[in-house]
Amino acid sequence: MTRIESNRPARPLLEVVGLSKSFGGVSAIEDVNFAVSSGHIKGVIGPNGAGKSTLLNLVGGSLRADRGAITMDGVRLDRLPAYDVPRHGVARTFQLVRLFNNNHATVLDNVLLGAHLRLAPSILSTLAGRSGRQEERLRAKAREWLDFFGLIRTEDRAPRSLAFGQQRYVELARAMMLEPKLLLLDEPASGLNDAEVGVFAGVLRKIRDEGVTIVLIEHDMKLIMSISDEILVLAQGRKLAEGTPEAVRSNPEVIEAYLGTPHETN
Amino acid sequence: MPDAALLLQIAFGGLSMGAVYALLAVSLVMVYKVSRIVCFAQGEFFVIGGLTLSALTNEAAMPLWAAFLATLALAGVLGVFAERIVIRPVRHEGVGTVIVMTIALSISLQGIALPVWGREAHVVAPFVATPPWEFFGAFLSAQVLLVIGASVVVFVLLRTFFERTTLGLAMRAAAETPTGARLVGISVTRLTQFGWASGVALGALAGMLIAPVVFLTYASGTMPMVKAFVAMVVGGLSSTAGALAGGFLVGLLEACAIGFVSSEFADAIVFLFLIGFLLVRPGGLFGNDAGGGM
Amino acid sequence: MPIRPLVHVVAYLLLAAAPFAFGQLSNYYAEVLTTVAVFVILAASVDLVVGVAGQITLGHAAFFAIGAYSSAILTARYAVAPVVAIAAGMFLSALAAYLIGLAVLRLKGYYLAMATLGLTAVTFTLLVGVREWTGGAAGFGGIPRFRLAGFEFSDGRHYYLLVLAAAFLVVVAARTLLESAYGRALIAVHADEATATALGVDASRYKVSVFVFACALAALAGSLFAHHLRFIAPDDFTIAQSIHILVMAYLGGIGTIYGAALGAFTLQVLPEFVHHFKDYERLGTGVVLILVLAFFPGGLYGLVRGVGERMRLRRARLGEAAIGR
Numbered sequence: 001m002t003r004i005e006s007n008r009p010a011r012p013l014l015e016v017v018g019l020s021k022s023f024g025g026v027s028a029i030e031d032v033n034f035a036v037s038s039g040h041i042k043g044v045i046g047p048n049g050a051g052k053s054t055l056l057n058l059v060g061g062s063l064r065a066d067r068g069a070i071t072m073d074g075v076r077l078d079r080l081p082a083y084d085v086p087r088h089g090v091a092r093t094f095q096l097v098r099l100f101n102n103n104h105a106t107v108l109d110n111v112l113l114g115a116h117l118r119l120a121p122s123i124l125s126t127l128a129g130r131s132g133r134q135e136e137r138l139r140a141k142a143r144e145w146l147d148f149f150g151l152i153r154t155e156d157r158a159p160r161s162l163a164f165g166q167q168r169y170v171e172l173a174r175a176m177m178l179e180p181k182l183l184l185l186d187e188p189a190s191g192l193n194d195a196e197v198g199v200f201a202g203v204l205r206k207i208r209d210e211g212v213t214i215v216l217i218e219h220d221m222k223l224i225m226s227i228s229d230e231i232l233v234l235a236q237g238r239k240l241a242e243g244t245p246e247a248v249r250s251n252p253e254v255i256e257a258y259l260g261t262p263h264e265t266n
Numbered sequence: 267m268p269d270a271a272l273l274l275q276i277a278f279g280g281l282s283m284g285a286v287y288a289l290l291a292v293s294l295v296m297v298y299k300v301s302r303i304v305c306f307a308q309g310e311f312f313v314i315g316g317l318t319l320s321a322l323t324n325e326a327a328m329p330l331w332a333a334f335l336a337t338l339a340l341a342g343v344l345g346v347f348a349e350r351i352v353i354r355p356v357r358h359e360g361v362g363t364v365i366v367m368t369i370a371l372s373i374s375l376q377g378i379a380l381p382v383w384g385r386e387a388h389v390v391a392p393f394v395a396t397p398p399w400e401f402f403g404a405f406l407s408a409q410v411l412l413v414i415g416a417s418v419v420v421f422v423l424l425r426t427f428f429e430r431t432t433l434g435l436a437m438r439a440a441a442e443t444p445t446g447a448r449l450v451g452i453s454v455t456r457l458t459q460f461g462w463a464s465g466v467a468l469g470a471l472a473g474m475l476i477a478p479v480v481f482l483t484y485a486s487g488t489m490p491m492v493k494a495f496v497a498m499v500v501g502g503l504s505s506t507a508g509a510l511a512g513g514f515l516v517g518l519l520e521a522c523a524i525g526f527v528s529s530e531f532a533d534a535i536v537f538l539f540l541i542g543f544l545l546v547r548p549g550g551l552f553g554n555d556a557g558g559g560m
Numbered sequence: 561m562p563i564r565p566l567v568h569v570v571a572y573l574l575l576a577a578a579p580f581a582f583g584q585l586s587n588y589y590a591e592v593l594t595t596v597a598v599f600v601i602l603a604a605s606v607d608l609v610v611g612v613a614g615q616i617t618l619g620h621a622a623f624f625a626i627g628a629y630s631s632a633i634l635t636a637r638y639a640v641a642p643v644v645a646i647a648a649g650m651f652l653s654a655l656a657a658y659l660i661g662l663a664v665l666r667l668k669g670y671y672l673a674m675a676t677l678g679l680t681a682v683t684f685t686l687l688v689g690v691r692e693w694t695g696g697a698a699g700f701g702g703i704p705r706f707r708l709a710g711f712e713f714s715d716g717r718h719y720y721l722l723v724l725a726a727a728f729l730v731v732v733a734a735r736t737l738l739e740s741a742y743g744r745a746l747i748a749v750h751a752d753e754a755t756a757t758a759l760g761v762d763a764s765r766y767k768v769s770v771f772v773f774a775c776a777l778a779a780l781a782g783s784l785f786a787h788h789l790r791f792i793a794p795d796d797f798t799i800a801q802s803i804h805i806l807v808m809a810y811l812g813g814i815g816t817i818y819g820a821a822l823g824a825f826t827l828q829v830l831p832e833f834v835h836h837f838k839d840y841e842r843l844g845t846g847v848v849l850i851l852v853l854a855f856f857p858g859g860l861y862g863l864v865r866g867v868g869e870r871m872r873l874r875r876a877r878l879g880e881a882a883i884g885r
Contacts, residue, residue, distance in 0.1 A: 083761060085758075100748055105751070115741070126741070
């Protein structure tokens with residue numbers, strides 16, 4: 001595990017320029033520009049309907065932008081087919097946890113799906129029995145991640161039988177199996193109580209310390225302010241502000257649009 | 267230049283089969299509108315309608331109007347039964363399971379029809395005894411006109427029902443947003459049952475109308491149903507107008523294929539058209555359901 | 561559940577010996593079971609597409625036909641070696657599945673079901689219409705017996721051993737795929753294509769590949785079928801047949817492969833034992849299927865496993881009682 005220095009070099013990993021997306025005439029994202037430095041945690045906040053999830057979907061590749069460029073490490077993500085984006089090191093979790101429960105899929109099966117790209121399974125390779133050892137290695141790695149999140153005993157259970165917070169961590173484990181450079185999290189702490197949020201913040205920091213860049217959408221202000229290196233504020237599809245938590249917290253426009261008048265913030 | 271008689275005969279043939287497909291397609295749309303399900307047993311309701319009419323008018327010697335109404339009533343009951351016992355348990359399962367459940371229903375219905383009516387074709391006397399009319403060498407029977415007329419009348423009635431009456435609007439609401447509908451006091455269950463009862467009755471109606479023209483057997487339902495699917499797709503899964511137009515379109519396409527190509531390959535042409543249409547414009551001409559009904 | 565070779569070998573030996581239990585009638589029962597084995601291949605392959613990958617196909621009869629007629633035409637008219645004809649049929653089927661799959665598997669739900677239904681209908685019409693090649697509605701007869709490396713399978717019981725082995729290989733192969741990373745990818749595509757894509761799964765590629773594989777297996781079944789009955793007709797390749805195959809998979813327990821095999825066995829063998837109720841066979845099938853879909857989603861296989869589970873628990877409890885807990 002590499003420890004990254006606190007005064008990190010601000011090398012941009014992700015650069016978003018002029019991003020726009022509208023749905024049937026209604027603009028969801030309008031001309032948004034921002035960058036995320038490598039090894040940083042970028043929080044994304046904004047009122048409901050600000051376009052935060054849309055932004056994440058655009059970066060992750062599940063939505064096609066109308067205009068703009070999304071570049072990561074020199075690769076134009078917005079030009080790739082959706083299934084190709086993860087291969088360049090982008091993993092994500094979803095607001096409403098999306099784990100698979102069909103066909104007797106277990107927690108371990110779900111986490112192993114994160115290793116899909118590494119295994120690159122095909123009919124021929126499976127029937128020829130090629131991938132045995134690699135699968136064993138990745139299975140061990142999956143168990144490591146489950147253990148990291150304290151879920152090792154749930155590996156054979158159906159995901160829907162787990163508590164919501166546990167399901168969140170399974171989804172995170174699955175995302176980490178992709179060994180991503182960039183991790184996109186959509187409200188990962190919603191539904192967690194204060195104690196759990198504290199644990200979660202620690203988990204995020206550990207992941208960041210392993211060299212993963214994180215972009216996370218959150219409504220929990222305490223979490224976002226305490227953990228983010230930088231915050232992006234969206235309102236009505238446009239960038240309202242971008243900067244350190246302190247800068248954003250005291251930005252009058254942000255306060256007005258989102259946090260309320262000065263004496264309401266703590 | 268093909269002669270007028272041939273063209274007219276193709277047109278009449280296309281319109282008559284087209285009317286059957288239209289009625290069947292409209293009955294399928296009825297069920298779809300109310301429960302978002304395409305019923306793969308519709309062919310059986312079609313056949314059972316015709317066969318029941320045959321049994322009631324021949325064996326039971328009932329007057330036509332009484333047998334007609336009795337069959338419609340029976341079909342309605344069958345529809346409610348189907349919705350309750352067969353469809354409701356799997357309403358929220360995946361599309362595959364729902365399809366196979368309606369297939370299971372179709373198998374069961376065929377399983378009932380086979381011992382009851384056997385494998386032979388059953389005859390129904392034409393509703394009116396007028397001889398067929400002749401136009402420039404082409405023939406048009408009174409029964410065929412009845413079918414065509416009925417399909418138009420049914421369409422107009424349904425259109426009015428769904429767009430103008432409270433009950434119709436409630437049914438559409440119940441299908442589109444069941445929770446929202448319940449919140450405003452609409453009994454989704456009642457409406458779904460009513461929708462199925464009507465849909466099945468319409469399917470039976472189609473069978474009754476065509477029974478004097480095409481002698482039905484217990485297995486005659488599959489092909490017309492599949493062609494009604496084509497009509498439904500062309501029109502858009504939830505559009506009554508689309509189903510009507512689609513039905514006549516498919517009927518005419520089939521008639522042209524029979525007339526200009528060959529009767530052997532007519533079916534292939536119709537189904538190649540279906541596949542092609544699905545690949546190009548799955549949402550249908552009138553509908554907006556591009557998601558396969560999911 | 562890991563695939564245990566011993567269980568499969570024992571099962572094969574038991575089933576291979578089964579016809580001989582009927583003494584004088586061993587030839588007849590070998591023939592019945594050969595047809596069962598053919599349908600096991602069909603049901604297991606359709607289960608991969610429908611149960612595992614979640615793509616509802618009503619087109620399997622079309623690919624069954626490609627294999628059957630390829631073998632029939634090549635071996636009867638052109639004296640091609642049966643094994644070569646099988647390979648040709650499977651290749652043709654795979655190619656057709658690839659081209660059709662690329663186009664049609666973009667569709668979902670009812671649209672996919674209808675498109676594949678259309679496929680079966682088109683194939684049936686062509687089988688009847690293109691008489692010079694297929695023999696038309698009257699069928700295609702005079703298909704030679706299967707030959708392998710000079711040995712002719714003139715005894716139905718020997719041919720049964722071959723077809724049974726093929727069925728076992730198909731089931732084991734399908735199970736292997738199911739339990740592998742490839743199977744997991746299919747399951748993900750089945751559950752939620754968008755999320756699978758976010759994990760790097762090229763959904764289209766996996767849907768097409770499983771479709772091609774399954775349709776090639778359907779063709780294999782067709783070829784084996786052709787050499788079995790030595791007479792085929794379009795009536796074997798109708799919409800009803802596509803439905804029949806799908807029903808087997810659901811009845812047995814969709815998505816488990818073993819369930820499909822059990823369903824095929826049940827639907828093909830049961831009529832043998834309920835002769836007098838022949839007219840009610842269809843009703844029985846329909847009603848049982850309704851009950852299974854409504855109350856026993858795991859199918860017959862799920863029921864069997866459930867019973868097995870309860871017996872195991874009972875034995876464990878009895879064991880505890882014996883030790884005096």
